Amino acid sequence: MASIIDFKIPKAIARALGLPTSDARKQQRKVLKKLLKKARFTEFGQKYNFDQVLLSKNVEKSFQQSVPIHDYNKIYNDWWARTLDGVPDITWPGKIEYFALSSGTSEAASKYIPVTKDLLRSNTINYIRQLISVFSYQEANKKALRKSFLMIGGTTDLQKSDIGWYAGDLSGILAKKRPFWFQTFYKPGGRIAALKDWNEKLKEIVEHAREWDIGYIVGVPAWCQMCMEMIIEKYKVNNIHEIWPNFGVFVHGGVSFQPYKKSFEKLLGKPIVYIENYLSSEGFIGYKMKEHALGMQLITNNNIFFEFVPFDSNNFDADGNVKPDAEALLIDEVEYGKDYAILLNTNAGSWRYLIGDTIRFLNVEKCEVVITGRTKHFLSLVGEHLSVDNMNCAIEKANNHFNISIPEYTVTGFPYKNYFAHKWYIATDDNVDSAELLKFIDDTLKAINDDYATERTSALSDIFIEILPEEKFLKFMELRGKLGSQNKFPRVMKGNMLENWDKFLATGKI
Structure with a gap:
């Protein structure tokens, strides 16, 4: 049987496989300059004066001052939409041949994320790095x-499409383009x-x-x-x-x-x-590089330039939307233990692009992080600041305490009796007392989140739970056309998604 370790890596590729060193800022500056030089003749590069940015004394700060922050809707409406019409040289040189369709857990139902040959090449190098x-x-x-x-x-x-580009799950694109x-x-x-x-x-x-x-x-x-x-x-x-x-x-x-x-x-x-x-879909951001590493190490030397927006009320509104004047920090400006939303700049034409994830640095020097949630998947109706990270912790502890399996869950918040309440929907096929499970989750959250504990004595008056078979969650995903692959069940239900969920539980349809 052939195996991957029998493959002889060409010397040129081998030289490119060096892992990030401790000087992440230097690596990141080099990456940014490379991206700016490659994209300076695109429409995006011309509009935001990439040539002038490259000549500035502090390239990173000049870039941040010149280019606005983009969420998906902004960059798609202003730029990416025309790449779907086959227009070349919009945010990255050439025509876009592939588009990754996102799982659609927030914002647009289906996001078309450009996937370039350059990005695929970078991803392949990172796969080999991870394997090594x-x-x-x-x-x-x-x-x-x-x-x-x-x-x-x-x-x-x-x-x-009629004009020749392809679209689908990123995993499908990567499998189709595998070496x-x-x-x-x-x-x-x-x-x-x-x-x-x-x-x-x-x-x-x-x-x-x-x-x-x-x-x-x-x-x-x-x-x-x-x-x-x-x-x-x-x-x-x-x-x-x-x-x-x-x-x-x-x-x-x-x-x-x-x-x-x-x-x-x-x-x-x-x-x-x-x-x-x-x-x-936007790029290969990091991976666990050591067996006992605290978290995943960001890849700082392979065509992604990172920025980090502190995830707080100064930079995001109550719905998780980034503010126009949000503060964005560089790799050497972040602090241990704080939550940040990530902005990506990549060789697929993402520029100061908010991917929607929040991360926390566990080791600043080694750039080791954990994903803590999504900018729009959190609950803070009254200042409880309940993150997906908190929720995952409570579910993991409940699994161990009751010796059960909870493969999926979701939470919603709503006004209740002049105050507010949360409701947990739990997927498990195991026997467990719902009242005991709810009390355990509530007590765990109080222990790990001071804001939640405070609000549970005041404005967050009640919490509820509904235990459902796992099949219910899978059926909901199937009806939404999101069964399988890289699709994820949303941990927090809001807006239209919540309306569809309520309708599904009541009628079995959406």
């Missing part, structure tokens, strides 16, 4: 890397990967599972867990290692793994290594 980093892990996992890998992602059968040397050990293979129907794709993977020697799996936790559960049920085995004895590495990203870990590990016959990466 795994060889520093314990010996057992090196054996896993000699086996096939299973990528559970979106369809590679992309939508083709030739991946072919021999990549599963589920081209035919199955091209299937659009998620249920049919899972069925095919299950049918062929015994034929493969899987060493590592890549994908979003919820869908990988579902796949393994189906395999275990199909072949009447006790755990997934009875089918794939060499399975040793799980590469995951997109959502926090905390709520899934307990139920995930019930499917295993022996310990495995978990590797978190930070891959968004």
